[in-house]
């Protein structure tokens with residue numbers, strides 16, 4: 438099926454709907470997009486902090502009444518209603534919010550009496566966040582004379598029954614989107630759809646994992662064959678490096694899917710990695726833009742042929758640890774590796790780098806420090822005498838497609854780092870050859886990052902890199 442050139446999906450994150458003032462800015466952007474495109478689809482996150490509150494309410498409902506949390510939820514959503522300038526419409530919306538929160542209270546009371554909270558019930562509980570934010574924004578638009586309708590994605594996004602981290606059935610979702618969303622678009626109505634949410638084939642509510650609204654946006658971009666997906670956030674786009682670390686960091690106008698994935702994997706918090714996988718299926722371009730500025734943003738799409746610049750960005754993953762398993766005996770490498778990585782999968786640990794020194798039978802890998810406790814639980818008993826952890830590690834990566842075709846990149850990388858007297862604790866080249874990564878001590882991070890930005894990305898070298 439062809440791309441709909443006149444259709445665009447806009448997704449707003451938690452901060453962009455975080456208060457009545459911010460929602461008003463989001464609404465301005467929606468109206469502006471509608472001037473540019475005939476058909477606009479909006480996907481929203483919950484108000485910032487609300488998903489956490491709901492999860493807390495669900496879990497703590499086991500042993501206490503959730504009065505305080507419900508009150509906090511009420512306050513946040515009442516405040517947001519200030520985005521609705523029409524008094525009658527505003528009152529009506531507040532009544533609907535009350536009704537929804539009453540329903541939530543009943544569910545939480547149920548958890549208390551049953552004495553059990555399952556992933557399935559948690560998914561039902563967190564769904565209120567996006568259902569509330571979409572209601573308010575749809576009313577805000579209506580009050581400004583824009584035709585819009587809030588949609589619960591549980592009616593559209595079909596998933597498996599893996600609660601809290603469901604996988605989408607694109608075919609079934611496309612059918613539903615054709616039935617439920619397309620007719621609205623044809624009438625010029627802007628659907629305001631809950632991000633993050635889906636439902637299993639038999640109608641049980643599911644969610645797509647934390648931060649999943651980005652993913653929802655890519656799903657709708659796909660099934661609705663939209664021209665682009667805009668991720669509206671609170672930064673201007675993707676930078677060449679964290680501007681707090683490097684003064685002359687600049688906004689990137691373009692990235693390939695692979696580069697963006699690699700950046701997301703190594704710590705850039707701009708976009709949820711699953712989003713990029715979904716967008717890649719039909720090569721739908723993703724534009725990362727700021728709700729609060731007029732910055733042109735960063736466009737993520739399939740790499741163009743003949744593009745020369747090989748290094749695009751530097752990413753930094755802080756608060757990491759190196760785990761070493763030492764001297765397990767020659768000839769046992771394969772088994773030890775299997776055991777280790779099986780355990781890491783079991784603990785859902787994000788292993789960022791791995792090296793194996795075969796002569797001494799050592800294996801080292803880098804994980805987020807937050808996960809070290811779990812890693813210990815899984816491996817310490819078996820490898821007690823061979824187990825060592827080095828904390829205070831940062832992983833610094835340069836990312837750019839085409840690095841594999843360019844000779845001497847690794848040499849330049851390590852020379853720049855070494856010139857600062859920085860000791861490499863561990864090195865790797867991304868298997869996709871889109872990145873080169875080094876694990877160093879946190880204290881060395883600033884000087885390594887500055888040197889690498891100078892070497893590969895400083896304005897004077899950008900032309901030749």
Ligand code: ASP
Pocket residue numbers: 450451482483488489566632633646647648649650651
């Ligand atoms: N509200 C969900 C979360 O906080 C989804 C999202 O914001 O993307 O995880």
Ligand code: MG
Pocket residue numbers: 450451482648650
């Ligand atoms: Mg979010």
